[in-house]
Amino acid sequence: MNKESSQTTQDIPQSPLRFFWFATKPHKQWAILAILLVATASAASQGTNYFLKLIVDAVEVNNYEVVLYYALAYPVAVFIVQVLFRISGMVGRNWVIYSKRYVQDELTKYAIGHSHTYFSNRLAGSIMSKVTNVVSSIDTLIPDILWTYISSFVAFLVTFYFIAQADLLAGGIFIILIIVLFFLNRRLAPKKAVYSKSTAEASTVLSGRLIDVFSNIQAVRQFSQVGNEYQQITVATENLQNERLRNWGYTEFMLFLNSVVLFLFSFVMFWLLVQSWQEGNIGTGDFVLIISLYAQITGVLIFIGRAFNSTAQAVGEMREGLEDLMQPHEIVDITDAENLTVTEAHIQWNNVAFSFDEKPVFTDFALDIPAGQRLGLVGQSGAGKTTFVSLLLRQHDILTGSICIGGQDISKVTQDSLRANIAVVPQEPALFHRSIRENIEYGKPGATLEEIISVAKKAQAHDFISQLPEGYETLVGERGIKLSGGQKQRVAIARAMLKDAPILVLDEATSALDSESEVVIQKALEALMEGRTVIAIAHRLSTLRKMDRIVVLDQGKIVEDGGHDQLSE
Numbered sequence: 289m290n291k292e293s294s295q296t297t298q299d300i301p302q303s304p305l306r307f308f309w310f311a312t313k314p315h316k317q318w319a320i321l322a323i324l325l326v327a328t329a330s331a332a333s334q335g336t337n338y339f340l341k342l343i344v345d346a347v348e349v350n351n352y353e354v355v356l357y358y359a360l361a362y363p364v365a366v367f368i369v370q371v372l373f374r375i376s377g378m379v380g381r382n383w384v385i386y387s388k389r390y391v392q393d394e395l396t397k398y399a400i401g402h403s404h405t406y407f408s409n410r411l412a413g414s415i416m417s418k419v420t421n422v423v424s425s426i427d428t429l430i431p432d433i434l435w436t437y438i439s440s441f442v443a444f445l446v447t448f449y450f451i452a453q454a455d456l457l458a459g460g461i462f463i464i465l466i467i468v469l470f471f472l473n474r475r476l477a478p479k480k481a482v483y484s485k486s487t488a489e490a491s492t493v494l495s496g497r498l499i500d501v502f503s504n505i506q507a508v509r510q511f512s513q514v515g516n517e518y519q520q521i522t523v524a525t526e527n528l529q530n531e532r533l534r535n536w537g538y539t540e541f542m543l544f545l546n547s548v549v550l551f552l553f554s555f556v557m558f559w560l561l562v563q564s565w566q567e568g569n570i571g572t573g574d575f576v577l578i579i580s581l582y583a584q585i586t587g588v589l590i591f592i593g594r595a596f597n598s599t600a601q602a603v604g605e606m607r608e609g610l611e612d613l614m615q616p617h618e619i620v621d622i623t624d625a626e627n628l629t630v631t632e633a634h635i636q637w638n639n640v641a642f643s644f645d646e647k648p649v650f651t652d653f654a655l656d657i658p659a660g661q662r663l664g665l666v667g668q669s670g671a672g673k674t675t676f677v678s679l680l681l682r683q684h685d686i687l688t689g690s691i692c693i694g695g696q697d698i699s700k701v702t703q704d705s706l707r708a709n710i711a712v713v714p715q716e717p718a719l720f721h722r723s724i725r726e727n728i729e730y731g732k733p734g735a736t737l738e739e740i741i742s743v744a745k746k747a748q749a750h751d752f753i754s755q756l757p758e759g760y761e762t763l764v765g766e767r768g769i770k771l772s773g774g775q776k777q778r779v780a781i782a783r784a785m786l787k788d789a790p791i792l793v794l795d796e797a798t799s800a801l802d803s804e805s806e807v808v809i810q811k812a813l814e815a816l817m818e819g820r821t822v823i824a825i826a827h828r829l830s831t832l833r834k835m836d837r838i839v840v841l842d843q844g845k846i847v848e849d850g851g852h853d854q855l856s857e
Contacts, residue, residue, distance in 0.1 A: 300398055302614045304425075304606045311387040311426055318383040322434055325376035329369055330439040334446035334581060336365045341577035348572060376434065384430045392423050395613060403618035404683035410612075413499030417492040418609035425609075428602035436595040440588045447581045454574040455564050458557050465553040469546060473596040476542050480596070483535040484604030490528040492608070497524050535601070542596065550586070619685055619703065627705035630694045632659040633790040633821035635680070640689035642679060649675050650844045653689070662822040664832030667841035673825045676841070677793055680823070682706055693791070711789040713816070715796035717780035719768030724753055725760040727768075727779055731786035743785040747812040749778035774809060781812045792817060794824040 301307050312319050339362040346354035399415060407415075444466050452459025501508060501517050508517050565575045635657040642650045649672050657663050667673050678684055679691060682698050690697045698706050711731075719727050728740050740760065744750040752775055756762040768776040784792065794813065814834070826832050840848035 300394055300610075300614055302607075302610045304603045304610070307391075307422075307606065307610060308426075308429060311391045312383070314390055315383055315386045318379055318386065322376055322379040322383050323438055325372060325379055326434045326438050327442050329372035329376055330442035331446055332365070332372060333369045334443050334584065336362065336369060337577055337580045337584065338450070339365060340580050341573035343573075344576045345571065345573035380430065380434050384427060387430065388423055388426050391426060392419070395419050395422060398617075399613055401617050401620075402615075404678060405618060406615070411496035411500050414492050414496035415613070416499075417495040418613050421488055421492070421605040422609035422613065425602040425606040428598055432595055432599050432602070436588075436598075440585075440595075443585050443588060447585050450581055451578050454570045454578055455561060458560050458564070458578070461553060461557045461560070465549070465557075468549055468553070472545060472549065473542065476545070477596045477600045480535075480538055480542070480600035481604040481607070483531070483538055484601035485608045486604075487528070487531040487535045487601075488605040488608040490524070490531045494521070494524040494528050497521055554582075554586075619682060621702050622700055625700060625702045626696075628693060628696055628698070628701040628709055629705075630709045630790045632694050633709070634659040634692075634694055635791070635821060635823075636690075636692045638690045638692065640679070640691060641687045642675065642684065643687060644675065644684075648844065650679075650686075653844065653846075655839065655846065657821060657823070659694075659821055660819070662817060662824065662834070662836045664835035664838035665823060665825045665841065666832065666838055670843070671841040672844040673841060674795075675844075677712070677795055677823070677825065680793070681710060681712070708787075709789050710791045710793060711784040711787045712793045712795060713777070713780050713784050713813075717768065717776045719764050719771070719776055719779060721763065721766045723758075723761045723763055724756075724779060727764060728760075728782045728786060731783040732788070735786055739786065740782075743782045744778075746785055746815045747778045747782035748808045749775070749782050749812075752778070777809050778812055781809070781816055785816050790820055792820045792822045794822065796825055 301310055339358050342358045343355055343362070346358065396419065399419060448459055448463055448466075451462050497520065501521070508514055561570070561575065561578060564570050565572070635655075637653055637655040640650050640653040641648070642653075665673050665676060675684075679686060680698075682691075682703055685699065690699065692698065693706075693709065720730070725737070725740055728744060729735050731743075732739070737760070741750060744753060744760075753760055753762070762770075764770050764776075764779070768779070771779065794817075822835075824832055824835060832838055837849070837851060839846055
């Protein structure tokens with residue numbers, strides 16, 4: 289691998305805490321405003337309990353007018369608090385939704401930049417699940433921060449202030465209670481994060497398995513493997529079930545410990561408060577105020593463990609996703625990489641060496657393909673044909689040597705510009721679950737319908753498309769499942785024609801077709817090959833009769849090189 293491209297700068301951090309800041313930073317104005325609103329609303333919410341003290345004090349002296357005034361003021365204050373919370377909800381909504389969109393875009397962009405090897409070693413469903421888990425964690429963390437941690441912290445401060453004003457010793461016990469609960473849950477949270485990460489991993493495995501089965505349902509049925517696949521899925525669901533049970537059970541354990549701590553401290557604190565009231569050290573209004581404040585905050589105190597659990601689970605899922613998604617890109621553009629400009633599609637392999645999984649594939653490999661030449665590449669499985677195409681597309685980096693197109697080293701140009709100059713028609717075309725028009729247009733985004741129809745005619749595809757009920761707007765199904773092999777291939781050829789790249793790679797483009805379809809496809813390919821440098825891969829010489837030159841590979845070496853008639857002798 290070239291040293292220049294072996295590393296990549298990661299703008300997206302792997303640490304959950306730093307990643308959360310990364311997600312928030314572009315929208316920090318919403319975060320700051322939401323925090324201020326929640327803090328104000330929480331303080332006001334706890335403060336409304338002071339009206340109860342004023343009402344009780346007025347009742348004790350039989351002051352009807354004061355009682356009525358504060359009794360009516362109380363619901364007004366509660367309404368104002370609710371309005372503040374609703375405004376904070378709208379602002380918090382912006383923080384959450386804008387941050388989610390931002391990280392969704394950034395993670396998708398980074399994930400797409402991974403190498404061919406990365407995607408080959410992972411299920412598409414697993415990658416999708418990891419991205420989803422990381423993005424969804426933002427949905428959990430921001431509400432937890434706003435309406436649990438900040439709201440609770442402010443409520444604790446207000447409650448402590450009023451309790452300490454009434455009885456300093458009770459206030460001291462309350463603050464010790466908060467400290468004990470905080471450190472208890474902080475100590476328990478790491479184990480919860482581990483359980484949450486394991487649950488996320490089990491969920492990812494199940495999602496990947498399900499998508500793999502559904503994507504290949506025809507093969508599953510044709511090989512009578514429905515029962516076996518179902519069995520494997522039940523193993524994955526059982527594993528996920530066990531992880532969820534362990535995760536949930538630990539949450540209940542955390543809540544139970546919180547309840548025990550709360551009970552012990554509450555018992556002592558209320559005993560002291562009753563004694564103080566009986567001795568006349570605090571008034572009835574103060575006593576009622578403390579009772580109401582404490583009752584309001586009890587739910588928060590009990591479920592602080594659930595808040596820690598929710599956060600730990602989100603952090604665990606975020607860490608599980610980021611650890612895999614944020615692996616350094618294996619194939620990266622060098623600094624100041626230029627765009628590949630092809631005036632003549634002259635391809636040169638200069639003493640190329642490449643190993644796959646430490647097994648040498650090419651050693652000191654050299655090949656010169658003049659511009660406009662039609663080259664056939666033949667060889668048995670394992671000869672290096674597929675690797676040849678992968679290296680030309682720079683899906684892997686070579687160890688030594690160089691591959692040049694038009695005199696430009698492909699390792700020193702941008703990957704996008706390289707691949708923009710190469711059209712590939714594979715044995716199994718990659719069609720999207722979109723319309724035929726959209727699949728052809730993929731070769732040239734923004735192409736007119738007239739351009740699409742023109743290439744479809746050249747690809748021998750227009751007639752069958754016109755006979756479909758929806759014509760060019762017909763959805764082809766996942767991976768083109770609604771079309772026959774020949775139809776898919778013709779759509780792929782039309783797409784390659786529309787791309788109009790100077791280099792064309794035909795990777796076993798007709799090997800999976802019946803003889804009738806092959807005749808039609810060959811006509812389409814002849815039109816496609818015109819004026820281009822062509823590399824056609826095949827197992828047999830007979831399929832490469834119209835090539836200008838044929839190269840036979842064997843274990844990464846050129847063993848024969850000549851015309852079809854010469855090699856057929």
